[in-house]
Amino acid sequence: MTMAEEKNGASSRVLRRHAEQQFAEELAELKKADTRPRPEHWELSPWAVCTYLMGGTLENGFEVTPKYIGSRRLMEIAVATLATDRALLLYGVPGTAKSWVSEHLAAAVSGDSTLIIQGTAGTSEEQMRYGWNYAELLAKGPSRNALVESPLMRAMAEGRIARIEELTRIPADVQDTLITILSEKSLPIPELNEEVQAVRGFNVIATANNRDKGVNELSSALKRRFNTVVLPVPATEDEEVAIVEKRVREMGRSLELPAEPPALEEVRRVVRVFRELRNGRTEDGKIKVKTPSGTLSTAEAISVVNSGMALAAHFGDGTLRAGDVAAGLVGAIVKDPVQDRVIWHEYLETVMKERSDWKDLYRACRNVD
């Protein structure tokens, strides 16, 4: 109940709106324009879901913004997977938009991205299947009323998409709960001698992260029930700049920062620093640099620019300048106070200092230390 209220209510007051709220207009327009066949319980046709993700112009001239900047083929595979009865596993290093894609897919396919289970080391079987309202249970004995449904169970019953974040962080025995659900498409409730059978349209999107490989490696039985799509880091600098710029603009709007949207140049510099340190060489391929311990994902680049904007808005003149970016930059890169600091200084002195038009950023970064 409260959920629904929140959804309909003053969603502009919340800090971060769900995808289906933020892009409600686009989804509605797509639905109007979409004449292609839809799988049962899908809000849109697979084609329209792809268009929602990748952006495009509808026949009536409506402009759909791109949500994912990168390979269209990957998104097509992801959408096609959801249309079959295999679940989708989005795989990749941190910050490659796995959760982002998962949220938007769920929003576009079932109009609801909130059926989510956050995977942690403490995720228990109750969170995956169902729990009990113990007061009710003690008072009246086992009944459907005493049952507390998990998001997964609700998704099955309603034929929607359930999301599982960080699948590999969930302990292996709890992961195995998924096997029956994904192959039998049913969830037995032995206490009531009942079961919940999944309705058409149900599917699962899980995300897992490369770096945590081996934390709780998926069993091969579970692997077999997922189609895996590996999301790569952005291929080119331009692509990455586009991602950062777009996200920063959107977030700036939702955080109501009074600052001007950042100049493309400043974003480009941040992205370049990230890319160069991540790839271990400068963009022109001429100089080798050491790679720090952090992942330096696009998501972190976005947050660097964002915090820079907040600084500029509240303590500066409202325009993003080198000094505003510097603090965030150093914080994002120097994760290990000893090794990373050395690497960062080396980068400052050998690469950044040499770039004549980067003098301001160089000085600002020096000042932060």
Added chain:
Amino acid sequence: MDEDRIRIFGIRHHGPGCARSLSLALEDWQPDCILLEGPPEGESVLSFLADETMVPPVALLVYAEEDARFAAFFPFTEYSPEWRALRYAQEKHIPLRFMDLSAAVDFAEERDREKEALRLAAVAEEQQASGASDVPPGEGDPAPEEAAASEEASAPEEDASSDMPEPSQEPDYPRGSELDELAALAGYENGEAWWNAMIEERLDGLELFEVIRDLMREMRAERERSHAGQPERERRREAHMRTCLRRAKKEGFERIAVICGAWHVPALEADVPARADNACLKGLSRMKVVATWVPWSYADLSMASGYRAGVHSPAWYEHVMRGADMEGRAVSWLTMAARLFREEGLDCSPAHIIESARLAGTLAALRQRPGPGLPELYEALQTVVCMGEEAPMRLIEQRLIIGEKLGHVPEQVPMVPLQKDIERCQKKLRLKPEASQKLLDLDLRQEKDLERSRMLHRLQSLDIPWGTDRREGGGKGTFHELWQLQWEPRLIIDIIRASHWGNTLKKAAEACTKDRASRADLAELVRLVDVALLADLDGIIDDLAERVRERAALATDTLELLSALPELVRLARYGDVRGTDTGMVLTLVEGMVPRVAVGLHAASSGLDEDSSRPLGEALRAVHESLRLMNREDLSSQWHAALRRLIPEESGVHACLRGLATRLLFDDDILSAEEVATQMGLALSPASEPEAAAAWLSSFLGQSAMLLMHDDGLWGMVDAWLAGLSDNQFTAVLPMLRRTFTGFSAPERRQLAERARRAPRSSASAPVGKDAWDEARAVLPLPLLRRMLGLAAEPEAGR
């Protein structure tokens, strides 16, 4: 153009869809003559098509008689429309003519270009030689021109091996930007994908050619609008094709089928007066050419190999040609992939394949394709079976998309004698030429393997790289040879080029090696002796040995002799595994050692440190190999020569003296006392510190063991170091550092530990023979015996 007598079928060179439609069209139209885009020289070998051992992929090879570097391949596969046309003509017994411009013209042109380039290069060189100073570097600098010239000179060779099939086939199947634009409009990734989906992977029939023609018309018009017409060569080719067409008409054929690259269709339909065409073709020079059939491979058919008219996915096209409907095609291809994965030990169950097929189908629907094509199947496999990873998909790429199929041609096909001999050997030794990479482990004690090894070495000496020797540097594992074999069709060109050396493999290898020997220096000569022994070229071994002897006698550079010697010794020691007569090598060694011994002192005196280093390396190597040879007479000469280097008066650089001392010490020629004397002298305060350090560094060499375990030496070094003044110490420090960094870290630590306690332990009794504790030494003996497999237990202890 009279429609009722002529039909023009525009095709893509290796397109299964085109091939299928063409077969239907020919059946339908029943031509009485076929004109095919291809080199006229090929007509002479068309009769071999009737032979049933002719299995595609094969290629028509046309090469210039005087120089096989000028060569062109025209590949055909089962799904090449041209192949279908050839087959059709042969079955129906109707005349088939190749109507392209003769390859002879291209070759002649290339040759002229090459000559011109050489001339330019020569002129440039002359200019450079005569007036380098008066040509300002900016303007008249001949270098770029020369570079360009030489590049061009080497180009034909590359052409011959890679993109020849029709040297400028590019436009035949329009691949340029126009098609990409069209594909983008239709919502496809690129022109290739569009063409595949619209033309090759469809199953419809005759109207295809109408569509292609209209498409090409539009495209050519578009290109003419944007660019300046066709290149000269293209215009000539099209003129020639039109001329052929006219001739066929004149001969009275009633139903002429013309089959050519789609791009040419509008040009052949165009109404051009015969006079213009004749003028275009006038006065072309030609080379004399020969045509034959050679087996071809899918790998060489793929675009990745550099064949410009190639296709991306030969094996997939074959599958498309065989497969029935789209659904069945996808499933059978996925099943093949599954088997392949399982063979390679990757998990792939039928359930995986079912899921892949469903995903591919869904993807195709999402992309609005009539059925799953290669991209959809590929992505489905990657997603479902490979956990999204790229690496396992390489296997699919290599085996199921490109493929490893190799064709076969009848034995009667004209071949150069050398090629026949090689094929005879291959058959005899059961070494089948295969397109996939294969590792061959030869046991040289087996007669057959030895023969194989000889054959491969012979091929290698002729620069026919069928196998690569994977032997790990020289000496080890002499009974075994590892070869990596991979047959590539273009090796034929290498064979034809090598054929002027002789008619059998052995004769050719001998002649070629002999020719090289006439221009080789000593080190290269020794290498050739090695090659000759490995390849069992007994006809020239004596000749080579004579040359080595001659060169050795004339060699004034002892270093040259020194560097040749270890290789010769190796040959003398190991040659007998192969059953070759190494007596002659031994004679060579016996002749060279005294020569080296005599010249060593003169060669090493008066050198500075930098030039002494390489000599030192050579000394070490020679010493090592002579020790292995274990010949008293040779060793004693060598030792005497080394001994002459030792005294300071010899005028030899300290680093060589130190090395000589060490080598002799190792062989127990110098006693510890003598060494101590030498060391004392070398490290005494009177010597220059740099020289002293150089001596020490080469004496200690790579290992700290000697220093660590010999107290006499230790004391001497220690005393010398302690006796240096501050200034002297500073001067030798870098040298010392260099010596000591050559040691491993634990060695250095042990040395330092020893140095720390040195003052006390220097007085203690030296570890000598007296310190032998027999009772303890006996303890490990039983274990050692077990490890060495010595059953009987001899008298315990010593």
